[in-house]
Amino acid sequence: VTHEATHQMAGNTGLMPNRSGTPVWVAEGIATYFESPSEAAWAGIGGVNEERLKLYRGMAGDEEHAHIDFVVSDDVFMCIDPDQMVNAYGPSWALTHFLMAHHFDKLKQYYALLAERRAKGFKPFSAEENLALFKKVFGEDTDTLNAQWHQYMRTLKTDIEQIIDGDAN
Numbered sequence: 001v002t003h004e005a006t007h008q009m010a011g012n013t014g015l016m017p018n019r020s021g022t023p024v025w026v027a028e029g030i031a032t033y034f035e036s037p038s039e040a041a042w043a044g045i046g047g048v049n050e051e052r053l054k055l056y057r058g059m060a061g062d063e064e065h066a067h068i069d070f071v072v073s074d075d076v077f078m079c080i081d082p083d084q085m086v087n088a089y090g091p092s093w094a095l096t097h098f099l100m101a102h103h104f105d106k107l108k109q110y111y112a113l114l115a116e117r118r119a120k121g122f123k124p125f126s127a128e129e130n131l132a133l134f135k136k137v138f139g140e141d142t143d144t145l146n147a148q149w150h151q152y153m154r155t156l157k158t159d160i161e162q163i164i165d166g167d168a169n
Helices: 002-013 024-034 050-060 068-072 082-102 104-119 127-138 142-155 159-165
Strands: none
Touching: 024 082, 050 082, 050 142, 068 082, 068 127, 068 142, 082 104, 082 142, 104 127, 127 142
16 A cells, blocks of 8 residues: 555655656655555565565576666566566665665755656656666766665565574664
């Protein structure tokens, strides 16, 4: 419910209006960041979502499809079988989680540029345009950012994993 409510609030407030050309990874990344897991306790906003982390981990070994360029270009959604669309939510959640944790100011700047872009019209942008806008804010060296992202994701643990590993407070 919180996933769809996030989409609705983002649309109603103008943050990400419907049919606005917002990259799918952005819309789904923010919705999954705020959602409560369907079959687990909610860890709160930005908590480690076991379901999304599992989806990310399932794709992380595929260097091409788990690369930051593939995600921010929206190819992660455009190149997947519609029946498997849920699998693209994992990398979208993971990238949003990483950027919220380590590059929040740049992420806000990126969202502001998306809002400017939307103000100019509702035309969806191409993969190349999506990637160019991301690089405008986060820099051209997406390989380094990609490595940082995946390193960060290797450190994330669910509550159960923390208990098993003895990391829980």
